[in-house]
Amino acid sequence: MALDRPLREALAREAPAWVTRRLAPLGTAVGSREFQALGEEANRHSPELRQFDRYGRRLDEVSYHPAYHQLMHLAFDHGWHTVAWEEEQRGGHQAHVAALYLLTQAEPGFCCPVTMTHAAVPALRHEPNVYKAWCSRLQAWDYDPRAVPAWENPPLPWAWR
Numbered sequence: 001m002a003l004d005r006p007l008r009e010a011l012a013r014e015a016p017a018w019v020t021r022r023l024a025p026l027g028t029a030v031g032s033r034e035f036q037a038l039g040e041e042a043n044r045h046s047p048e049l050r051q052f053d054r055y056g057r058r059l060d061e062v063s064y065h066p067a068y069h070q071l072m073h074l075a076f077d078h079g080w081h082t083v084a085w086e087e088e089q090r091g092g093h094q095a096h097v098a099a100l101y102l103l104t105q106a107e108p109g110f111c112c113p114v115t116m117t118h119a120a121v122p123a124l125r126h127e128p129n130v131y132k133a134w135c136s137r138l139q140a141w142d143y144d145p146r147a148v149p150a151w152e153n154p155p156l157p158w159a160w161r
Contacts, residue, residue, distance in 0.1 A: 001027025007098065015094035022083075023098055029074060030106040039107030041067035061147045069145045071110045075103055076143035081117040085139065 001007060001023060011020045029035050045065035053059055075081060080103065084096040096118060103111050120138055124131040137150070 001031075001102065003031075007101065011094070011098060015098070016091040019091050019095040019098065022095060023102065026074075026078065026080070026099060026102050030102050035071070035074065035106045038067040038070050041065055042071055042107045042110065063147075064145075068107075068110055069143070071103075071107055072113070072143045072145065074106070075099075075110070075114045076117075077141055079139075079141045081114045082121070082139040082141075084118060085121050 001020075004027070008020070011023070042065055045067070047062045047064050047068070050059050050061045050063055079086065080096065080099040083099065084092040086092060087095060100111055100115065103114065117138055121131075121135065124134055124138075
C-alpha cells in the first residue's frame with residue numbers, strides 16, 4: 001500500500017485517517033511473497049464440485065485448495081467483509097472498497113464471497129426477522145472453511161446493530 005500512490009491519495013481525500021491505518025497491515029500482507037504465492041496456488045487449483053460421497057450419497061459440496069482458505073482467512077478474520085456496516089457513515093464503505101482493491105492484488109476470485117457476504121446485509125435489512133437471524137453469522141470475524149449446513153453454525157452471542 002505504501003507504494004500505491006493513487007490509493008494513498010484517494011484514501012487521504014475520501015476516507016477518515018483510521019481507514020489508512022487499518023488497511024496498512026492488509027497491504028503488507030497481500031504484497032508479501034507468501035500471499036502472492038497463495039494467490040498463485042488458488043488459481044492453479046480450481047474448486048472441485050463433489051456431487052456424491054464414495055457411498056453414493058448426495059453431497060453437492062465444493063472443495064477448495066488450502067491456499068484459497070488461507071486467503072479467505074485474510075479477509076474474513078479481519079472483518080473486511082463487514083467493515084462497511086460496522087463503520088457505516090464513518091468511512092466503512094471506503095475501507096471496504098479499498099480492502100477489496102488490495103485483496104484482488106493477491107487473487108481476485110476469493111473476493112466474490114467477501115463481496116456477496118457484504119452485499120447480503122442491506123438486502124436482508126428489508127426483512128427484519130431474517131436480518132436478525134442472520135446478521136451475527138454474516139458479520140462474524142471468523143472464517144469457517146467447513147462445508148456444513150447453516151443451521152449447524154450457531155448464531156454468535158453478539159449481534160451488530
